Amino acid sequence: MDTLVATDTLLTLTGHLPGPARYALADLQRLPRHELGATAIQCFSGRPVAELQSLRGIRLVDVLAHAGFCEAPRAELKRCVIIGHGQDDYQAIFSWSELFNSPLGDAALIVYEQNGEPLAGHLGPLSLISAADRRLGPRNLRQLHTIEARRL
Ligand SMILES: Nc1nc2c(c(=O)[nH]1)N[C@H]1C(S)=C(S)[C@@H](COP(=O)(O)O)O[C@H]1N2
Ligand SMILES: [Mo]
Numbered sequence: 001m002d003t004l005v006a007t008d009t010l011l012t013l014t015g016h017l018p019g020p021a022r023y024a025l026a027d028l029q030r031l032p033r034h035e036l037g038a039t040a041i042q043c044f045s046g047r048p049v050a051e052l053q054s055l056r057g058i059r060l061v062d063v064l065a066h067a068g069f070c071e072a073p074r075a076e077l078k079r080c081v082i083i084g085h086g087q088d089d090y091q092a093i094f095s096w097s098e099l100f101n102s103p104l105g106d107a108a109l110i111v112y113e114q115n116g117e118p119l120a121g122h123l124g125p126l127s128l129i130s131a132a133d134r135r136l137g138p139r140n141l142r143q144l145h146t147i148e149a150r151r152l
Contacts, residue, residue, distance in 0.1 A: 017149055064082065106132070
């Protein structure tokens with residue numbers, strides 16, 4: 001694992017990992033970038049929340065791999081859930097299987113830019129999105145600060 005910049009931490013990875021890992025924006029931007037085009041965010045109720053032109057970030061699987069999560073035996077990984085925590089204690093929850101063994105994982109992103117701009121105000125500086133979900137509201141977590149790998 002690369003040496004990480006501990007100051008200006010925007011994201012912490014904790015839980016079932018070789019050790020906690022802290023990421024500043026510059027650390028995240030060194031991971032492979034992933035972009036989404038026009039994206040409609042709706043609540044599970046169908047209420048429109050936002051129409052975005054573009055999003056830019058990194059895949060959740062890439063940051064988990066970077067932090068050493070995938071080094072655990074697969075029997076343990078299969079029992080893990082990945083929880084994104086927001087500042088307001090809202091949580092977005094994924095399983096190892098959907099992230100690492102389904103197409104859904106390709107589109108589960110930690111976002112640092114929307115419409116070409118850093119995430120402003122109550123949205124950021126980081127958010128999560130699971131762009132292959134039917135309705136994107138529930139796992140479009142604002143103000144993401146921690147990713148927890150929890151073994152059940
Ligand atoms: N941090 C955080 N992110 C969140 C939520 C929340 O309560 N807290 N609600 C989610 C849900 S279910 C929806 S539909 C949208 C709602 O966005 P809005 O509050 O801008 O309408 O944010 C999503 N992201
Ligand atoms: Mo929602």
